[in-house]
Amino acid sequence: MKDALNKQILMEAQSSQAYLAMGSWAEIQPGLKGVTKFFYRHSEEERMHMLKLIHFVNERGGFAVIPALEQPVMTFVSLKAAFEQLFKHEVKVSESINDLVEIALAEKDYATHNFLQWFVMEQMEEERLARDCNDKLELIGDDKSGLYLFDRDIMTIDQE
Numbered sequence: 161m162k163d164a165l166n167k168q169i170l171m172e173a174q175s176s177q178a179y180l181a182m183g184s185w186a187e188i189q190p191g192l193k194g195v196t197k198f199f200y201r202h203s204e205e206e207r208m209h210m211l212k213l214i215h216f217v218n219e220r221g222g223f224a225v226i227p228a229l230e231q232p233v234m235t236f237v238s239l240k241a242a243f244e245q246l247f248k249h250e251v252k253v254s255e256s257i258n259d260l261v262e263i264a265l266a267e268k269d270y271a272t273h274n275f276l277q278w279f280v281m282e283q284m285e286e287e288r289l290a291r292d293c294n295d296k297l298e299l300i301g302d303d304k305s306g307l308y309l310f311d312r313d314i315m316t317i318d319q320e
Contacts, residue, residue, distance in 0.1 A: 161272055162222040164263050165213055170227040171256050172210035178249060179203035181232040182242050194311040195239065201315075202246075209279070216275055239307070240297045247290035254283040292317055 183199030186192045214224040236242040257279045264273040293314070300306035 161263055161267055161269050162217060162220075164260055165217050165222070165272070166225045166227075168256060168260060169210055169213045169217070169224055170229075171253060172206050172213060173227055173229055174232070175249060175253060176203045176206035176210060177229050178232040179206060179246070181234050182236070182246070185235055185242065186239075189239070191308065192239070192311050194314045198314045199242075209282070212278075216272075220271070240294075243290065243293045243297055247287070247294050250283065250286045250290045254287055257283050289317065 179199050180203040183196050183203060186196040186199055189195075214226075217224040233245065236245070257276060261273060261276050261280065264270070264276060296310055296317070300310055
């Protein structure tokens, strides 16, 4: 279980780095201040998920490994491509969390199973948010006024 949780720590750290890179890319695109804030905020959220796992592993008598990270993708052909990547990544994280739950149940580690339920719910929210953003970008297409409204409203999308 400890090894699987340490792999999840790596995944959360890589998520944070990926969203940080997306934020940096968005920041140099004209007119994407809202999107930039969105990606930076999600990078910080993923870092907090990583810390939550680190504390849990250490508090349960294990040793949380702070992983080396790969260079994330730094540029995107479009905003739509960045958000498609975000969605694919969130689905991958959800699958990993589900694998952890399966391991916890197989090992009858009910404390870890209980702890992981927060992540299960969080991933449902993350996938919904990413899907909503992708749906909105699909509707907008190449409409610049729609993109302006998307950028203006993105910080409120996850409050819907």
